[in-house]
Amino acid sequence: MRAFIVKSYGKSKKLQMTELPEPTVKENEVLVQIYSAGVNLLDSLIKNGDFKLFLPYKPPFVNGHDVAGVVIKVGSKVSKYKCGDEVYSRVGDYRIGTFAEYIAVNEGDLALKPQNLSMDEAASIPLVGLTAWQALVEIGNIKKGQKIFIQAGSGGVGTFAIQLAKHLGAYVATTTSATNADWVKKLGADLVIDYKTEDFETLLKDYDLVLHSNRDTKILDKSFRILKVGGQLISLVGPPTPEFAEEIGLAWYLKLVTKFLSSGAKKKAKKANANFRFLFMRAEGSQLAKITALIEAGVIKPVIDKLFAFEQTNEAMTYVESGRTKGKVVIKVK
Structure with missing residues (x-):
């Protein structure tokens, strides 16, 4: 082959x-x-x-x-x-x-x-669908009326996550360029922020969850500051955490490495009275079958x-x- x-x-x-x-x-x-x-x-x-x-x-x-x-x-x-x-x-x-x-x-x-x-x-569908599902349903446990900030709304994960979050009843804010704003709104976003000309930190407050996908440390800092007390920041880009190392069965010395790598983010989360979680999505056929049902029902395209x-x-x-x-x-x- x-x-x-x-x-x-x-x-x-x-x-x-x-x-x-x-x-x-x-x-x-x-x-x-x-x-x-x-x-x-x-x-x-x-x-x-x-x-x-x-x-x-x-x-x-x-x-x-x-x-x-x-x-x-x-x-x-x-x-x-x-x-x-x-x-x-x-x-x-x-x-x-x-x-x-x-x-x-x-x-x-x-x-x-x-x-x-x-x-x-x-x-x-599979990787972006499972990423969104594990972030918003499995970890985030999103409830109707909660406020969610999804970074990079026009990307692969973003386009799926917006649709899923709206299905779960959330209010969704996202970032994209001005040229994509109307298109992202049609996917279900309630508030679209032009990342080139607007600062999301000045527009968002008391959010329940941030789906974080930007490697810029300044964006991470701002993301913590828009969360409500007890809010969650779920990062798709790291830093990896000891909890992640435990989940995938890494050796003890790699757990120490992740503890060092994530210490800064954990301190920021503590200061913001929020929770930080690194998500490296996993294969899961049973969850994919639930996504299939949503797609066949026309909920997600x-x-x-x-x-x-x-x-x-x-x-x-x-x-x-x-x-x-x-x-x-x-x-x-x-």
Whole structure:
């Protein structure tokens, strides 16, 4: 099969197309023929080596986390899926490799593809959908009438999170450029802030939750200051915390590293009488099935910016890295 591999870590390195054997299927896995693969900033961060301390993939390995396709083989202990099923997934850590023609996926990481979506649309959903779900539902426990600030509303996570937050009954503020303001409002945002000309700290006060996705430390400081007492800041960009290290089973010395890295953010949270949480989303087929139900009910719609051919995988990665995407970028594999 054809696949794009990370041959060695590095920001200037490109993925390399190569021929690999078709994956073998373990007893609790299915073999998926990949039709479409979503592209995420995480794919670039993995390639660059930004996560190798916590996710030490050993090059060469196939990159890619989001997939939509058809089951063509099932393991002996698989009970939920059969050959011919149309499925989608954000595959599990250490099982990545969706920039390829086939992938073996753990049964628990899969869900049936929404019937009202194309393969391309379905592939755009899993990582951003699960990120938003785990932030707003699982951790945030968002209730009707609460105020949520979602940074970067026109990005992949932002476009999904706005729709989910509105479904949960929240008042949603977000940032984007002026050219995207009306478009983001149509997704459900109540207040849209032009990050180029306006300061969100002067416009927002007593918010219940901030979904934080900006690496600028000044933005982090401001985000804490707009929270109400007892509010939550859930960060998608770090710093990683000891709680995160515990969740993914890191060694003791890495837990110490995360304690050091997150000490500043934890102090800021304490000063603001707020809670800080780093979210590194996980694969979860059962949650994806709940997202499927919302999509089939018309509550949430996929937002695709651009489609690329499989041969253009590196160009797709570069486009995502530009930070100019409106929604998701998808690669058509088949």
